[in-house]
Amino acid sequence: xxxxxxxxxxxxxxxxxxxxxxxxxxxxxxxxxxxxxxxxxxxxxxxxxxxxxxxxxxxxxxxxxxxxxxxxxxxxxxxxxxxxxxxxxxxxxxxxxxxxxxxxxxxxxxxxxxxxxxxxxxxxxxxxxxxxxxxxxx
Amino acid sequence: xxxxxxxxxxxxxxxxxxxxxxxxxxxxxxxxxxxxxxxxxxxxxxxxxxxxxxxxxxxxxxxxxxxxxxxxxxxxxxxxxxxxxxxxxxxxxxxxxxxxxxxxxxxxxxxxxxxxxxxxxxxxxxxxxxxxxxxxxx
Numbered sequence: 001x002x003x004x005x006x007x008x009x010x011x012x013x014x015x016x017x018x019x020x021x022x023x024x025x026x027x028x029x030x031x032x033x034x035x036x037x038x039x040x041x042x043x044x045x046x047x048x049x050x051x052x053x054x055x056x057x058x059x060x061x062x063x064x065x066x067x068x069x070x071x072x073x074x075x076x077x078x079x080x081x082x083x084x085x086x087x088x089x090x091x092x093x094x095x096x097x098x099x100x101x102x103x104x105x106x107x108x109x110x111x112x113x114x115x116x117x118x119x120x121x122x123x124x125x126x127x128x129x130x131x132x133x134x135x136x137x138x
Numbered sequence: 139x140x141x142x143x144x145x146x147x148x149x150x151x152x153x154x155x156x157x158x159x160x161x162x163x164x165x166x167x168x169x170x171x172x173x174x175x176x177x178x179x180x181x182x183x184x185x186x187x188x189x190x191x192x193x194x195x196x197x198x199x200x201x202x203x204x205x206x207x208x209x210x211x212x213x214x215x216x217x218x219x220x221x222x223x224x225x226x227x228x229x230x231x232x233x234x235x236x237x238x239x240x241x242x243x244x245x246x247x248x249x250x251x252x253x254x255x256x257x258x259x260x261x262x263x264x265x266x267x268x269x270x271x272x273x274x275x276x
Contacts, residue, residue, distance in 0.1 A: 034211035034223060051273035059275045069276060071225070073172035073269035078261050079217055085172060085269060087209070087225045123216050131211035131223060135189035137197045138207060 030068075031090040032136070035128035038120030039074065039082040047084075047118050048074075058111045065102040066092030084119070086128060168206075169228040170274070173266035176258030177212065177220040185222075185256050186212075196249045203240040204230030222257070224266060 039047060050057060051072060062070055070088035077083055092098050102108055122129040177185060188195060189210060200208055208226035215221055230236050240246055260267040 032209055034209065034225070036211075036213055036221075036223065048272050053274070062275055070274065071170055071172065071271055072273035074272045075174055075267065075269040077215075083174075084272075085174065085223050087172070129213065131213040133209055134186050134212045134222075135210035136191070136208065137200055 031095060032133060033086075033088050033090065034131040034133060035086045036131055037084050037086075037122070037125075037128045039084050040118055040120060041082055043118035044074070044082060047115070050115065058105075058108050061102060061105050061108050062088075065098040066090055067098075067102075081120075169233060170271060171224075171226050171228065172269040172271060173224045174269055175222050175224075175260070175263075175266045177222050178256055178258060179220055181256035182212070182220060185253070188253065196243075196246050199240060199243050199246050200226075203236040204228055205236075205240075219258075 049055070062068075068089050068091050070086070073085045073087075075083060075085070090098070116127070119127070121127055187193070200206075206227050206229050208224070211223045211225075213221060213223070228236070254265070257265070259265055
């Protein structure tokens with residue numbers, strides 16, 4: 001039983017190292033996206049309801065295509081206009097294909113027919129405008 | 139040796155379950171912060187240099203006070219103005235105290251004397267304006 005105990009302790013120690021390594025690993029490589037768009041003042045409450053935690057919306061589809069940790073913020077600017085800022089992390093391995101497949105999902109298309117008319121794209125944009133990242137600190 | 143093999147396999151299986159559990163755990167509870175501020179057009183390049191990955195800046199202090207996954211995005215709006223959007227995750231357990239302690243750090247105070255004059259706070263704000271989160275999907 002001495003030897004067994006020693007072996008078990010060794011295996012447990014190795015497992016412990018693995019656990020520490022797993023916990024201490026940097027997060028998987030992600031692509032961070034920041035984007036902005038206007039929001040019509042008379043659509044604020046409806047937009048907020050659609051995006052409330054109680055509405056499933058297209059949350060499952062975003063996850064299906066590896067779009068995670070997605071937040072949207074809303075703020076009135078000094079010009080009186082309302083702007084939405086979106087932030088998400090892409091955790092998959094083929095961003096282009098995933099976005100194309102998401103764009104073809106029936107429920108996503110339907111969702112956009114509801115939300116698109118509430119938004120005010122920037123000049124020259126059809127939807128959310130990408131914002132270049134100028135700083136990142138893990 | 140049969141019994142030892144069986145025990146080792148059991149321990150390894152348990153370690154495997156622990157590893158899966160560790161990998162599959164939701165991220166620790168975080169507080170997500172979204173904020174916005176203007177940036178003076180003639181300070182863009184200097185601001186970008188200060189925030190480049192090559193400049194240590196106050197990156198270590200942010201981490202010290204549990205401010206993680208911090209990104210800043212920059213975009214010109216249709217009114218011609220430039221705006222910075224900041225996003226970070228607070229991973230500590232006492233946000234108020236951590237922010238107060240960060241605010242008292244000598245190097246942070248010095249950093250702000252450089253960056254503050256480049257920024258244009260919103261009306262009624264002294265620095266970054268918080269943006270309420272209206273959507274989140276993990």
